[in-house]
Amino acid sequence: MSKTLVIAEISGGRLKKTTLSAVAFARQAGQPFDILALGHDLGAAVEALRGYGAGAVKVCDHPGLKDYVGEHYTPTAAQVASAGGYSVVVCTASSFGKDLAPRVAARLGAGLASDISGVVRDGATLRYRRPMYAGNALGTMEVTTPVQAVTVRQAEFEAAAPSGGSSPTEAVAFAPSALAGRVEFLGFDEVKSERPELTEAGIVVSGGRSLKSSENFKNVLEPLVDALGAAMGASRAAVDAGYVPNDLQVGQTGKVVAPKLYFAVGISGAIQHLAGMKNSKTIVAINKDGEAPIFQVADYGLVADLFKAVPELTQAVLQARREQN
């Protein structure tokens, strides 16, 4: 029977929630699956991974895998994949999975279906649906090699819930990389935030260039973000102007989000921005230009000056919250 190998994403010893989208894929693909945990000091992450119904959780806990470097992870991942005879190897299309999956595919001679939004089984064949042209076309593709590599879009594969039970663990050997001496990990400058992660939040509030400064993001937008318990996002223009950190960028080339509620505040709605948010369940746009393209995808549009509307909205949300309690 064909099997799927899910490569877990673990950072600083902590299991990342992204992994659960790849697990969700594995369940949908409809064949037994194992999970591979790569890293160092993996105790807690491995424990967490045992609860999802995998046949086994394979573990390579090695100092050489402490920080993610593609060259360091690829040989072990590829070795486990080929030794176990997996027909599908899957990662979530986070920056981790986007980097790792093609490398493993190359090692395995596997074709790759990247950043897919859906999978359908047709007999022995898996068909993958993937957004192209910034989400303006959907392709259906097949991988024609015996082994297939896949990355799944987190916003389209809802995090798998634990299934109970406890998968057995199995230690696997570390395969050193011939390139190790030519790639040196120097450091990770992490952007820490108290707010929910963009790709995991139920509500996202994004601001655009029109906010004009990082102070305005702080004083005007953040109170709304926090009143809603939302994650904060931004357009590329706001990121490029340095108002907020890069990793808040929503769009074709930033994060793809699909929360139940998305606010686009002072964002024009360029194609590249829409690609990252137009699958949100409910979209609200606040823009002073009634002709802005964002209104073409918004369920609720408010033509207004954000500097007036956002503080009002913040108050109204706080008021609504009080009434609910």
Place this chain on the structure above:
Amino acid sequence: MKILVPLKRTADPDNANKVKVSPDGSRVTTDGMEPKLNPFDEYAVEAALRLTENGKVRIAGDSLTVCTFAPKEASQTLRQALAMGADNALLYVTDDAQLDGDLVARALAKVVGDTKPDLVLLGKQAVDGDSNQVGQLLAEYLQWPSATFAMSLDLAQDKKTLVVGREVDGGVVRLRLTLPAVVTVDLRIVGPRAVTNHVTPASFTYGDTARFAPLPAIIKAKTKPLAEAPLASLGVDLGLKSRYTAYALPAARKAGVKVKDVQELVQRLRTEAKVL
């Protein structure tokens, strides 16, 4: 320092909502959309230029080759890169439908074998297929050190190593690569201070985007070498590892309503959409 930038022409990304699907669903059609250099590849060309020049002057002995696998018409796109400042161009003629990312990577590995660059700079993704894989595959096929999603490049004075800032979820990772290497670039690689080669004086400021080619450069580009050969001449196995069986347009979102004020918005979000 010799740099190779593989690049792709894509249908105008700013009008991506104009793509159509043929009635039988077998093809995406981009009729009427202007072919443009994939923006990330434009950034790769810009970054390559910044690595190989002193201010605005090419460093003696350095060179930049651009390369594409595409139909003949893509020579236009290569000329655009030549006008920006690339020295020569290679066009391996093929049909887009005869390619997948894996074949592009294997063909590139051959080109690298022939041209022996110190660095291959690619875009992180071609914005038509949005696949984001060629650089990673190429690095594996070459067994070269690599870094994806570069937002900064710092080339050591001895040109033996390159420090790359990689834009990843939650922050920036820094890697030091020993050349030769493969790097894919992200949007912010064209920031005024994103690329350092320790030759261009720190006082020299670049713009915050890829350079526009002035008219004389466009004219000069017409005489720069552009070699054309069939893809098959590289001697790679032309087999593909994946194929598209159908295309469709996404369901259009229903146009919503305009609300008159914040009160109405909140009320509708609570009672109609039930999301507050």
